[in-house]
Amino acid sequence: MSLESVLFYFFAAISIVTSILVISSKNPVLSALSLILNFAGLAGVYLTLYAQFIAVVQVIVYAGAIMVLFLFVIMLIRPEAERNYFQERKSFKMLTIGIGVIVLGQLMFLIISGTSMFTSGGHSEQSLEVGTVERIGWELMTSYLLPFEAIGFLLLAASIGAMVLAKKKFE
Amino acid sequence: MIPIEHYLFLSSFMFVTGVVGVITRRNAIVVFMSIELMLNSANLVFVTFSSYLGNVTGQLVVFFVMAVAAAEAAVGLAIIIAIFRNKLTVNLDEINILKW
Numbered sequence: 232m233s234l235e236s237v238l239f240y241f242f243a244a245i246s247i248v249t250s251i252l253v254i255s256s257k258n259p260v261l262s263a264l265s266l267i268l269n270f271a272g273l274a275g276v277y278l279t280l281y282a283q284f285i286a287v288v289q290v291i292v293y294a295g296a297i298m299v300l301f302l303f304v305i306m307l308i309r310p311e312a313e314r315n316y317f318q319e320r321k322s323f324k325m326l327t328i329g330i331g332v333i334v335l336g337q338l339m340f341l342i343i344s345g346t347s348m349f350t351s352g353g354h355s356e357q358s359l360e361v362g363t364v365e366r367i368g369w370e371l372m373t374s375y376l377l378p379f380e381a382i383g384f385l386l387l388a389a390s391i392g393a394m395v396l397a398k399k400k401f402e
Numbered sequence: 403m404i405p406i407e408h409y410l411f412l413s414s415f416m417f418v419t420g421v422v423g424v425i426t427r428r429n430a431i432v433v434f435m436s437i438e439l440m441l442n443s444a445n446l447v448f449v450t451f452s453s454y455l456g457n458v459t460g461q462l463v464v465f466f467v468m469a470v471a472a473a474e475a476a477v478g479l480a481i482i483i484a485i486f487r488n489k490l491t492v493n494l495d496e497i498n499i500l501k502w
Contacts, residue, residue, distance in 0.1 A: 233403075235403075235404065236403075236404055239404050239408070243408070243412045246412060246416065247412065247415060247416075250415070250416050250419045250420075250439055251419060253419070253423065253432075253435055253436065253439060254419060254420075254422060254423030254426070254427060254432070254436055254439075259429055259431050259432055262431075262432050262435055263431075263435065266435050266438065266439070269416075269439070269442075270442065273442055273445075273446065276409070276412070276446065277446075277449055279404065280409070280449050280450060280452075280453040281453055282449045282452070282453060282461055284461070284465075285445075285449055285461050285464050285465070288465065288468060289468075292468050292472060293438075293442070293468065293471075296472060297438070297471065297472055297475045300475055300476065300479055301431065301434070301435065301475070301479065304431065304479045304482060304483060305431055307483065308431070308482070308483070308486050308492055323426075324426050327422055327425045327426050328422055328426075331418045331419075331421060331422040332418075334418055334421070335414060335415060335418040338414035338417075338418070339411060339414065342407055342410045342411065342414065343407060346406055346407055346410065361452065361453065361456055361457070361458045361461065362452075362453065362461060366458055367458065367461060367462065367465065370458050370459075370462055371462065371465070375462055378466060382466055382469040382470070385469065385470065385473050386469060386472065386473050388473075389472075389473030389474075389476050389477050390473075390476060392476075392477050392480070393476040393477050393479070393480040394480075396477065396480035396481055396483075396484050397480040397483045397484060399487075
């Protein structure tokens, strides 16, 4: 078993366990911290795919910026417990999990039957240089320049909108 | 060499976990975090195929998805704060002012 596989299964196990913790822990702060760990594990998985730039951005943007925002809001809003919900509607919860397992089985069946054409190749020759900052920056500044500018405008609009929405006097 | 299915299995597991979280949880912030989980599982599929096919487009899409997710988180959390200021709760069962 190569080092690459060991790292992949390690990070995948982290992602799986923490993703379950996100939806099962009753304290929202614990959910948010598990989600940060989940994003860190995903960054490791991206590294095994040679996507260096995406891995770093995942840690900085998701685990850093977005989750700090979540934690701030959780601490601003009194984290009340979801009282009695799990006791009251246990059958509903079980039904949802059952449906989830069925959907997961279907997805796995589709993946097994659908990806047979990719299994032989493994990583392609170019994948080593595809994930570098240089390559992605080149593409962003040439063929994807318009979406890049549009995303900048979207972020500006979203930050102004967030400030307007969270203001005290809404007018 | 890791088969491509294992990446897709991980991604579909995370997606289903996110769906179950959205349906079962009543705290608006936890529902929001489950949505982030689903967004990330989609990102993982993009990066996987980008790497296995040697095509850079998938990683660019992931870059754009991250920017949109940041904008979405900012606006969504601002909406949650505004709702909390009015109703003093983030329980989704009690936020029903548009229901009749």
